[in-house]
Amino acid sequence: MATSSTPAAAVSPEVVLVHKFPEVSFAYDEREVALYALGVGACGADAVDEKELHFVYHRDGQPHIKVLPTFVSLFPNKNSNGLGFVDVPGLNFDASLLLHGQQYIEMYKPIPSYANVVNKIKVAGLHDKGKATVLELETTTSLKDSGEILCMNRSTIYLRGAGGFSDSSRPYSYANYPANQVPRISIPNSAPSAVYEDQTKQSQALLYRLSGDYNPLHSDPEIAQIAGFTRPILHGLCTLGFATRAVIKSFCNGEPTTVKSIFGRFLLHVYPGETLSTEMWLDGQKVHYQTKVKERNRAVLAGFVLLKHIPSSLETEDGSAHEDARGTSDEETGDGHAHGEPAG
Numbered sequence: 480m481a482t483s484s485t486p487a488a489a490v491s492p493e494v495v496l497v498h499k500f501p502e503v504s505f506a507y508d509e510r511e512v513a514l515y516a517l518g519v520g521a522c523g524a525d526a527v528d529e530k531e532l533h534f535v536y537h538r539d540g541q542p543h544i545k546v547l548p549t550f551v552s553l554f555p556n557k558n559s560n561g562l563g564f565v566d567v568p569g570l571n572f573d574a575s576l577l578l579h580g581q582q583y584i585e586m587y588k589p590i591p592s593y594a595n596v597v598n599k600i601k602v603a604g605l606h607d608k609g610k611a612t613v614l615e616l617e618t619t620t621s622l623k624d625s626g627e628i629l630c631m632n633r634s635t636i637y638l639r640g641a642g643g644f645s646d647s648s649r650p651y652s653y654a655n656y657p658a659n660q661v662p663r664i665s666i667p668n669s670a671p672s673a674v675y676e677d678q679t680k681q682s683q684a685l686l687y688r689l690s691g692d693y694n695p696l697h698s699d700p701e702i703a704q705i706a707g708f709t710r711p712i713l714h715g716l717c718t719l720g721f722a723t724r725a726v727i728k729s730f731c732n733g734e735p736t737t738v739k740s741i742f743g744r745f746l747l748h749v750y751p752g753e754t755l756s757t758e759m760w761l762d763g764q765k766v767h768y769q770t771k772v773k774e775r776n777r778a779v780l781a782g783f784v785l786l787k788h789i790p791s792s793l794e795t796e797d798g799s800a801h802e803d804a805r806g807t808s809d810e811e812t813g814d815g816h817a818h819g820e821p822a823g
Contacts, residue, residue, distance in 0.1 A: 489641040490612050492605055492651055494569025500600040503557045504623060508593040509543065511690065515550050518687035519720025520677050530733030531724075543592040547727070548738040549720040551590060551630045552582060555618040556691045558600050565616065567602070572612070572638040575706065579715050580613070581635035583662050584741040587628050595623040603633055607651040612641040617656070633660075662742040664781050666769050671758040675725035676773065679713065683751040687717040713749040718780050722770045725757040726784045730766055736787075739764075743782040747772075755779075764789055 516534035517523070525531075532538050533545045559565045597620070604615030618632045633656070645651035654661075680686070684697040692714050695702045703711045723741055731737040749755070754773035759766050764787070770780040 489571045489638075490605075490607070490644040491569035492644070492653065495567055495605055495614075496602055496653065498568055498602065500558070500565070503598040503600075504595070505557050505598075506593075506595045512546050512550055512592050513544055515553065515690045515720075516544075516547055518683070518690050519547065519549065519717055519724055520679065520683075521547070521724060523680065524678065530728050533733070534735075545735050546590040546592055547720065547724065548584065548586055548590065548735050548741060549716070549723045551586070551620065552584060552632060552716045552719065553691050554596070554598060554620045554630070555600070555616065555632050555634055557598055558616075558618065560693075565600070567614075570612070570614065570638070570641075572641040576639035576641075578637040578639065579634065579745055580637045581633075581662070581742070581744045582716060582719060583633040583635075583660075585631045586739060587630060589736045590629060594629075596620050596629065597623050601655070603656050604635075604654040605651070606653070607642050607645045608637075609642045609647065609650065610639065612638040612644070614638060615654070662783070664742070664744060664767070664783065666767060666781060667760045667762070669760065672761045672766075673729040673759045675729055675757045675759070677721050677725065677755045677757070679721070679749070679751055679753055679755060681752040683717065684711055684713050685751075687714055687720075692716065708748065708750075710750060713751050713753075715743075715745040715780070718745075718749050718755065718770060719743040719782075721755050722757050722768055722780055722782070723784060725770075726759060726766045726768060729759055730761060731786065738784055739787045740785040741782070742784075743780055745780060747777055747779040749779050 513535040516531075521531045521534045522528050533541060534547055535544060537544060599619045599621070601617050602614070603617035604613065606613040614636045616634045616636065618634070619628060620630050620632075621628045688694075688697055694714075696706055696708075697703075697711050697714055700710055703709075719741070722743065723738070727733060727735055727738065749772055753775070755770050756773045757768055757770045759768045764785060766784045766786065768780075768782060768784065769778055771778050
């Protein structure tokens with residue numbers, strides 16, 4: 480549970496790991512899908528963008544608008560009342576020191592533009608890092624009527640000041656997911672295959688929060704200053720939406736169902752109004768990316784987007800990938816526990 484101060488024994492792993500989270504049912508519709516798309520910049524530079532209009536409008540008679548895959552990153556908010564964290568017995572921390580470090584998303588079927596769904600949540604990982612505790616929460620979302628699984632979110636949360644609950648010579652570490660699901664980042668040294676720039680709006684965080692992330696750090700100037708920022712900052716998951724949009728627009732011809740999985744590591748905050756420059760490298764069916772704030776020349780997000788197939792526009796006549804689109808390895812390096820940004 481969140482507390483105003485951290486006790487000596489901040490974490491009781493045996494209590495945390497046996498906690499049973501209640502299932503959360505909710506519905507969403509096309510209005511929410513379109514509002515989210517606008518919140519992560521769709522049609523922001525061009526209201527009739529042919530690769531993005533279908534995210535907000537029934538273009539050419541299409542029966543339903545299309546859904547950006549990062550729309551599902553909103554689903555875990557239903558477990559936390561939009562504040563970025565859940566109440567877990569045996570876990571005591573100062574909520575003001577909480578950082579959202581990473582987000583991993585898997586899509587198992589195309590996301591419908593409206594649905595009744597159910598979230599099932601579990602603790603997927605718990606790690607003592609000495610000065611912090613790393614908590615991984617896994618949210619699996621299914622269609623309520625059929626039980627078909629739509630997607631999975633794994634949110635990595637850093638609880639600063641809550642570590643040191645185990646023997647420092649053998650620090651506690653628990654993970655409940657396959658080793659091949661450990662996402663790694665590798666930013667190539669070569670020139671990027673594509674670069675996409677997006678100018679965020681001064682009101683971007685205020686627009687994005689209407690999708691259900693109500694952490695006041697992104698809207699209240701006084702709270703932002705207490706947290707050490709000159710003004711409210713952009714939600715990290717909003718930046719992830721911008722970066723994934725850049726990949727879909729650059730490599731998928733605007734088709735969102737091409738995306739299989741998404742990973743992002745939050746490195747630094749973004750102020751609304753800044754320009755996001757996303758550098759992308761196509762490596763087989765994986766697009767590595769790094770997003771920077773142009774005005775400060777600082778990396779704020781890095782990760783990858785795994786595609787279901789190489790888009791036909793990037794294939795040669797014999798069906799193989801162009802030389803600069805071929806990859807030799809699906810492995811990456813990186814410890815995944817270096818940085819973060821305030822959650823929510």
